[in-house]
Amino acid sequence: MLFTDKCLYWLGNNAPEATLFEQVGVVGTVEDLPDIWGGILCINLDVPEEQNQTLTAMFNHPKFWSWSTYVVHSNPYSDCLIDGIFNEQTAFEHWQNTKVKLSKLPELEKIEPLVGWLGINRQRRVRPVKLLDSLSIYRYPIIEVLYPELNSSYRFILAEAKREILENDILIDRIRVCKQCNSGHLNYVEVCPSCKSIDIDVQTSLHCFTCGHVGDQQSFLRKGKLECPKCITQLRHIGVDYDRPLETHICHKCSHLFVEAETISQCLSCEAQTEIAELIVQKIYQLKLGQLGEYVYQHGKMLQAPELSIKGKVDAGYFENILLWLNKVALRHDEEHLLLSMHLPGLEKYSNLYGDNKLFALLDQITNRLNGLFRDTDICCQYKQDLLLVLMPKTKISTMPVLQSKIEKLSQLIEDDLFTLHVSAFKIPDPRINDGIKVWLAETVGNIYAAR
Ligand SMILES: [Zn+2]
Ligand SMILES: [Zn+2]
Ligand SMILES: [Zn+2]
Numbered sequence: 001m002l003f004t005d006k007c008l009y010w011l012g013n014n015a016p017e018a019t020l021f022e023q024v025g026v027v028g029t030v031e032d033l034p035d036i037w038g039g040i041l042c043i044n045l046d047v048p049e050e051q052n053q054t055l056t057a058m059f060n061h062p063k064f065w066s067w068s069t070y071v072v073h074s075n076p077y078s079d080c081l082i083d084g085i086f087n088e089q090t091a092f093e094h095w096q097n098t099k100v101k102l103s104k105l106p107e108l109e110k111i112e113p114l115v116g117w118l119g120i121n122r123q124r125r126v127r128p129v130k131l132l133d134s135l136s137i138y139r140y141p142i143i144e145v146l147y148p149e150l151n152s153s154y155r156f157i158l159a160e161a162k163r164e165i166l167e168n169d170i171l172i173d174r175i176r177v178c179k180q181c182n183s184g185h186l187n188y189v190e191v192c193p194s195c196k197s198i199d200i201d202v203q204t205s206l207h208c209f210t211c212g213h214v215g216d217q218q219s220f221l222r223k224g225k226l227e228c229p230k231c232i233t234q235l236r237h238i239g240v241d242y243d244r245p246l247e248t249h250i251c252h253k254c255s256h257l258f259v260e261a262e263t264i265s266q267c268l269s270c271e272a273q274t275e276i277a278e279l280i281v282q283k284i285y286q287l288k289l290g291q292l293g294e295y296v297y298q299h300g301k302m303l304q305a306p307e308l309s310i311k312g313k314v315d316a317g318y319f320e321n322i323l324l325w326l327n328k329v330a331l332r333h334d335e336e337h338l339l340l341s342m343h344l345p346g347l348e349k350y351s352n353l354y355g356d357n358k359l360f361a362l363l364d365q366i367t368n369r370l371n372g373l374f375r376d377t378d379i380c381c382q383y384k385q386d387l388l389l390v391l392m393p394k395t396k397i398s399t400m401p402v403l404q405s406k407i408e409k410l411s412q413l414i415e416d417d418l419f420t421l422h423v424s425a426f427k428i429p430d431p432r433i434n435d436g437i438k439v440w441l442a443e444t445v446g447n448i449y450a451a452r
Contacts, residue, residue, distance in 0.1 A: 007021065008023075009039060010042050013045070021040075030054060038066045040067060042070040042086045043071045048073070051075065052078055059081070062109075065114070068083050069082045070084055071086065076129050080141040083124070111300060114142070115293050115297050127141075135183045136154060137175060138284045150364055160290075161287060161290065164291045167288055167289065168287055170285065172284045172285060174282070177279065185268040186268065188265055194258070195256065196273075199252040199253050200249055201252065206226070206235070209243070210233040211228060215230075318381075323391060327433040327434065336397070337391065342390070345386060345420060369414065373407070383441075407421065
């Protein structure tokens with residue numbers, strides 16, 4: 001049988017006879033599918049895991065975003081990747097529409113798979129799925145299959161929504177995750193506000209007016225009467241002889257009596273104890289193609305590359321002010337700080353060569369590794385698209401060799417031969433900064449670029 005692009009491909013059991021389609025091509029594995037744009041496939045496998053693995057394998061195929069995909073049995077994971085349950089009539093119509101859209105797109109090879117996938121079928125959404133065996137609880141299968149190198153599909157979603165490649169569609173859930181390991185598996189537990197022990201109980205206490213003793217109600221019971229265990233006064237009338245204090249909890253570790261227990265979160269994945277207010281709140285959205293995504297879909301080019309999401313990152317204006325201020329402080333008090341520059345030449349070339357999904361995966365890796373390198377007090381600024389500035393207070397320029405070797409090790413870990421990182425360091429204070437921060441930075445940045 002000659003397989004064509006007018007064929008419905010069928011993987012799995014009970015392939016139907018062709019009625020609307022020219023023919024039905026039954027395939028045994030993903031490898032048997034032809035290398036064409038805009039095909040249509042239906043999967044009919046009984047085991048959900050097998051179906052999910054098959055779908056994942058399909059999306060590795062660079063042209064597969066342009067295919068229409070159906071299943072016979074749905075499951076929550078595959079629902080995020082497919083176009084619906086197979087029904088020949090509707091599948092045929094959708095597939096025809098998709099083919100018309102594809103025919104209007106110039107240079108299919110250059111389209112970002114995610115943008116293309118969302119663009120050719122406007123019912124498609126980037127959907128989250130709740131997976132309890134996963135650390136983050138919610139995952140975005142379509143992102144994971146199209147960008148397998150990513151560390152976190154959530155961070156990708158955030159960045160792409162921020163620059164409007166994607167747009168929030170429906171809020172699905174709001175969860176809290178551990179600030180240390182990003183796990184969503186948290187246990188909320190009441191603790192003693194004084195010593196943070198979990199060994200606390202509710203206790204009804206009495207307060208003797210005669211001697212001021214406060215204790216468990218049980219300890220006041222003597223032969224069916226209430227009597228203070230300390231001063232042996234009989235307690236007859238509440239409000240006159242005694243009352244019940246507001247403190248209704250007791251800590252068995254430090255004996256503290258208190259009104260309200262404190263609630264903290266214990267991470268079930270990394271054991272970190274965190275106050276509730278410090279947990280990271282994640283809004284889990286279903287997303288659709290955003291404004292920039294629409295532009296990229298229509299014109300096939302990127303306006304800007306994604307930004308690095310490094311902790312403590314500030315914008316350029318703020319960074320300039322802080323640098324100027326720190327420079328003055330340093331001059332007055334004879335202190336020494338360090339300004340580090342990291343230049344990533346060839347980001348644009350990289351993107352042209354490998355496409356934006358690879359570039360994003362690379363930036364994601366860089367972000368991850370840099371975040372481990374800097375201290376909370378270091379101030380980062382993505383001063384130019386390919387230039388990071390880091391202000392490291394109270395760091396002497398003499399520590400530069402140590403830092404340099406750390407950064408070199410880090411860049412070696414990044415699994416890409418084309419990736420290069422040039423590091424330079426500048427000692428703060430520099431009296432010339434006071435004459436004009438913008439001019440000084442422009443000169444410095446100019447020198448960094450000129451050096452390469
Ligand atoms: Zn306690
Ligand atoms: Zn008493
Ligand atoms: Zn954790």
